[in-house]
Amino acid sequence: MKPRSRRDTWRLLVLIAPSLFWLLIFFLVPLVMVLVISFGQRGTYGGIVWDFTLSNYARFFDPLYLRIFGRTAGIALATTVICLVGGYPMAYFIATRPPRWRNTLLLLLMIPFWTNFLIRTYAWLLILRDQGLVNMVWTGAVHNLFLHLATAYPAATLFSSLAGLTSVPLELFGTNGAIIVGLVYAWLPDMVLPCYAAIERLDFSLVEAAQDLYANRVKSFLRVVLPLTMPGLVAGSVLVFIPALGAYVTPDLLGGAKSIMIGNVIYSQFMSARDYPFGSAISFVLMAIMLIATLIYFRLGSD
Amino acid sequence: MSEHAVELVRVDKHFGTVVAVDTVSLSIRNGEFYSLLGPSGCGKTTTLRLIAGFEMPTAGQVYIDGELQGETPPYRRPVNTVFQNYALFPHMSVFQNVAFGLEMRHVSKEVIQHSVFEVLEMVQLPGMERRRPGQLSGGQQQRVALARALVNHPKVLLLDEPLGALDLKLRKAMQLELKALQERVGITFIYVTHDQEEALTMSDRIAVMNKGQVLQIGTPEEIYERPASRFVADFIGETNFLEGKVAAVRNGEVAVEIGDALLVYAPLERDAVVGDTVVIAVRPEKISLSTTPEDPRALPGVVREVVYVGTDTRYLAELAGQVTVMVREQNLAEETARRLSAGTAVYVCWQPQSARLLRG
Numbered sequence: 168m169k170p171r172s173r174r175d176t177w178r179l180l181v182l183i184a185p186s187l188f189w190l191l192i193f194f195l196v197p198l199v200m201v202l203v204i205s206f207g208q209r210g211t212y213g214g215i216v217w218d219f220t221l222s223n224y225a226r227f228f229d230p231l232y233l234r235i236f237g238r239t240a241g242i243a244l245a246t247t248v249i250c251l252v253g254g255y256p257m258a259y260f261i262a263t264r265p266p267r268w269r270n271t272l273l274l275l276l277m278i279p280f281w282t283n284f285l286i287r288t289y290a291w292l293l294i295l296r297d298q299g300l301v302n303m304v305w306t307g308a309v310h311n312l313f314l315h316l317a318t319a320y321p322a323a324t325l326f327s328s329l330a331g332l333t334s335v336p337l338e339l340f341g342t343n344g345a346i347i348v349g350l351v352y353a354w355l356p357d358m359v360l361p362c363y364a365a366i367e368r369l370d371f372s373l374v375e376a377a378q379d380l381y382a383n384r385v386k387s388f389l390r391v392v393l394p395l396t397m398p399g400l401v402a403g404s405v406l407v408f409i410p411a412l413g414a415y416v417t418p419d420l421l422g423g424a425k426s427i428m429i430g431n432v433i434y435s436q437f438m439s440a441r442d443y444p445f446g447s448a449i450s451f452v453l454m455a456i457m458l459i460a461t462l463i464y465f466r467l468g469s470d
Numbered sequence: 471m472s473e474h475a476v477e478l479v480r481v482d483k484h485f486g487t488v489v490a491v492d493t494v495s496l497s498i499r500n501g502e503f504y505s506l507l508g509p510s511g512c513g514k515t516t517t518l519r520l521i522a523g524f525e526m527p528t529a530g531q532v533y534i535d536g537e538l539q540g541e542t543p544p545y546r547r548p549v550n551t552v553f554q555n556y557a558l559f560p561h562m563s564v565f566q567n568v569a570f571g572l573e574m575r576h577v578s579k580e581v582i583q584h585s586v587f588e589v590l591e592m593v594q595l596p597g598m599e600r601r602r603p604g605q606l607s608g609g610q611q612q613r614v615a616l617a618r619a620l621v622n623h624p625k626v627l628l629l630d631e632p633l634g635a636l637d638l639k640l641r642k643a644m645q646l647e648l649k650a651l652q653e654r655v656g657i658t659f660i661y662v663t664h665d666q667e668e669a670l671t672m673s674d675r676i677a678v679m680n681k682g683q684v685l686q687i688g689t690p691e692e693i694y695e696r697p698a699s700r701f702v703a704d705f706i707g708e709t710n711f712l713e714g715k716v717a718a719v720r721n722g723e724v725a726v727e728i729g730d731a732l733l734v735y736a737p738l739e740r741d742a743v744v745g746d747t748v749v750i751a752v753r754p755e756k757i758s759l760s761t762t763p764e765d766p767r768a769l770p771g772v773v774r775e776v777v778y779v780g781t782d783t784r785y786l787a788e789l790a791g792q793v794t795v796m797v798r799e800q801n802l803a804e805e806t807a808r809r810l811s812a813g814t815a816v817y818v819c820w821q822p823q824s825a826r827l828l829r830g
Contacts, residue, residue: 375524376557378544380571380618387545390570394561 205447213441223448232432232449239429242343242418243411246350247358250407253351254358255400261359262366273363276356284353288420291349295339295421302336309333341423349417354410358403365399366392405461412457429453472536475500475626475658476521481530483516483682490516492682493530498626498660498675503652505661505669508679509705514662515554517679518628521660523547535625545574550619551628555635556611558603564590564614565599571622589621592651609640616651626658633668645671666706670694678702696739700828703751710757710795712750713830716742724827726750729792735767736825747830754798756824759785759816768817771795773810785810787818 205223208216226232261272279287294300310333317326339345369392377387393400415430422428429449436446476498483491491513498504506514519525520532523544532539534547550571558567568586577585590596593613603611612632619627632648633641649672652659663669669676670690677687678701686698697703700711714728724738726748736750759773774794775786778801785797795818799809810816 370555370557372553372555372557373559375544376551376553376559377570378524379522379549379551380622381545381574382570383543383545386574391559 201447201450204443205451207444209442209444215443223445224452226445227449227452232429235427235432236429238343238426239412242346242350242428243408243414245343245347246354246411247404247408249347249351250355250358251400251404254355254403255362257355258359258362258399259366262363262369263371269367273360276359280356285416285420288349288353288417291345291352292340292420295345295348297336297338297340299340301339305333306336340421341425343422343426345421346414346418346426346428349421350411350414353417354407357406357410361399361402361406362396363399365396369395401464401467405464408464409457409461413453472533473500474498474533475502475535476660477531477533477536478517478520479531479533481517481520481532482528483513483520483525484528489682491520491527494679494682494684495530496677496684496687498658501656501658503649503659503661503672503674505663505673505676506679507663507666507669507676507706510664512679513682514664514679515630516682518551518630518660518662521626522549522551522628548625549628550622550624551630552612552615552619552632554630554632556603556615558611558614558618560603562602563599564595564601564603564606567603567614568618568621570618575622585621586617589617592620593617608635609644612636612644616648620651620655620657624657626660629659629661631663632661633663641668648672670706678705680705697751697826697828700749700751703826703828708754708796708798710752710754712752712793712795714748714750716744716746716748719744723822724748726827729790732769732790732792733767734769734825735822736827737823739827740829742827749828749830751826751828752795752820752824754784754796755782755800757795757797757818757820759787759797759799759810759818761810761814761816763817765817765819767822768819771816771818773812773814773816776810776812783809787816789818 204215206219206221208218208220208222210216227236257276261269261276264272292299296302310330313326313330313333316323317330320326373391373395374387377391378384382390413430414428415434418426418428418431419434422431433446433449433453436442436449440446474497476496478494478496481491481494482489494513494517496504496517506517508514516525520527521534523539523542523546526541534549539547559570562570565586568589569582572582572585586599587596590598593616595610595613595617598606598610598614603614606614612635615632629648633644636644645668648659661669661672670693673690675687675689676693678685678693680701686693686702688696693702694706697706697709703709704711712726712728712734714726714732714734716724717727717733718725719738719742722738723735724742725733725735727733728750734750742748760768763770769789771787771789772791773785774788775784777784780801782798782800785799786794787797788794797818
């Protein structure tokens with residue numbers, strides 16, 4: 168659509184001015200700043216030496232950082248897959264309830280998110296750490312049960328070995344698993360909501376049509392429901408994958424010292440190492456990867 | 471092969487406390503064009519869904535080709551459905567839509583290719599294979615839906631108001647085309663509609679339904695000429711209802727007194743004794759008006775309204791200042807259209823066998 172007159176052009180400019188201004192000041196300018204800094208060098212005392220170098224980008228390909236990035240990508244992918252496998256059926260369930268139930272169920276899904284993100288993540292720390300809720304039951308009730316069984320049936324060695332196993336706490340905290348649990352918990356609604364929107368829009372007479380044409384439940388799902396709700400699934404996956412890839416708080420709290428993600432590396436470059444150029448370079452690489460991954464994904468999903 | 475394509479034996483379907491289908495029994499013969507006719511909410515679509523397997527009966531049995539269906543899911547029943555909104559798969563081409571059923575039954579690619587082209591030819595949609603349903607007109611989508619079902623050569627084709635979304639002219643053309651198609655392929659059609667004219671035009675037999683029950687089953691002529699109840703007479707076509715009390719029963723004929731000393735006659739088609747409250751139903755086109763009393767049973771009246779409607783003229787005639795009847799007279803010649811005017815004194819009469827005696 169072309170603006171028909173100068174007046175229309177002006178009206179258009181006035182209308183988009185606020186968002187244009189917002190994007191310019193808070194998105195484009197910082198982005199350019201980060202880009203420029205990423206080609207600089209760290210000064211001896213932490214400042215920025217303004218000369219042009221690609222060494223920061225070359226440094227990203229150091230095995231140390233590649234390994235962290237690999238772990239980050241793995242965690243983000245696992246988070247997305249788990250959210251998908253758990254969130255899609257949840258969305259399907261909600262979308263197929265009678266209309267009066269749907270809003271209630273969606274509300275129940277959202278309620279936990281009225282609590283501050285930091286507090287919710289901290290709660291997981293209290294659940295997963297060595298003296299946490301899970302291990303209290305593990306080394307308490309479960310351990311006692313097996314101890315009891317071992318004394319009752321001394322012949323069964325299984326019980327005594329199980330009693331031995333439960334005497335030490337499970338190593339939950341500080342693992343990739345702990346981070347994934349925290350991330351899935353944090354981003355699940357971002358998967359459920361777009362999937363819900365897609366499934367709710369689905370015309371279920373199409374499912375009946377498929378079944379009428381000899382497709383059983385599995386086939387009618389794969390051939391009709393899944394392709395038609397794919398846009399929601401793709402949107403949900405992107406909405407989960409991107410924040411998970413750049414996660415910082417969750418791995419910081421639940422990953423301990425051993426499991427760190429690329430977000431923590433960027434943080435430490437800016438805050439502890441005071442190497443702004445390297446931190447900027449990692450940020451840019453991460454952004455490029457996210458962009459490429461998203462484009463590929465949308466392309467695949469639109470087929 | 472069973473004599474009956476579909477049989478329903480005392481089938482009930484309840485949704486919570488709502489009784490959608492109430493002890494319905496139907497026997498639909500092989501190759502028949504069978505219509506389920508009734509107002510919306512009468513249970514006709516639910517009956518169709520019970521045959522398709524989308525709903526399971528609360529009580530009673532559904533047989534398809536002599537086999538008890540029980541809880542058999544829709545994908546194992548030898549029937550196919552043409553849905554009211556067509557339910558074409560929007561993400562598939564016309565070819566893929568039509569091929570879907572064959573593909574699900576693992577028919578070979580060559581056979582699928584051949585069958586799809588053949589059936590698209592039959593519904594007059596050749597060359598549309600690559601289009602998406604969204605790129606087709608309503609009438610074309612309707613044809614794709616038909617092709618998608620017919621390509622499977624089902625035992626029975628179920629059609630749920632398939633012409634409901636089309637405009638009048640297209641609908642009329644499709645009615646004739648569907649009927650011709652049905653005769654050509656020889657498949658049993660079960661056709662759900664609320665349009666009485668559509669049912670009369672196309673069907674071999676019609677089951678008229680209301681409030682979940684089947685009220686009458688018969689050929690279009692039987693349903694139209696000999697309605698079994700006031701509802702059927704009223705729902706199918708136009709009818710004059712004359713309420714009164716039986717005054718005499720003799721010689722296989724019943725005389726009914728309507729209002730004050732106005733006697734009308736009807737064949738005694740059901741038990742009636744003097745004093746019963748009954749209704750006499752007479753179709754408007756069976757009544758004739760004349761200015762002279764040619765028939766001793768003719769009733770005196772006055773023309774109150776004259777409406778010219780092209781093919782015929784409608785009169786409202788008042789009988790003895792008490793009851794009003796509608797009369798339809800075909801405009802055979804131009805001058806007959808303006809034969810009578812409002813206020814003319816007339817004699818109203820009809821053949822006794824044209825009147826139907828119904829329960830009051």
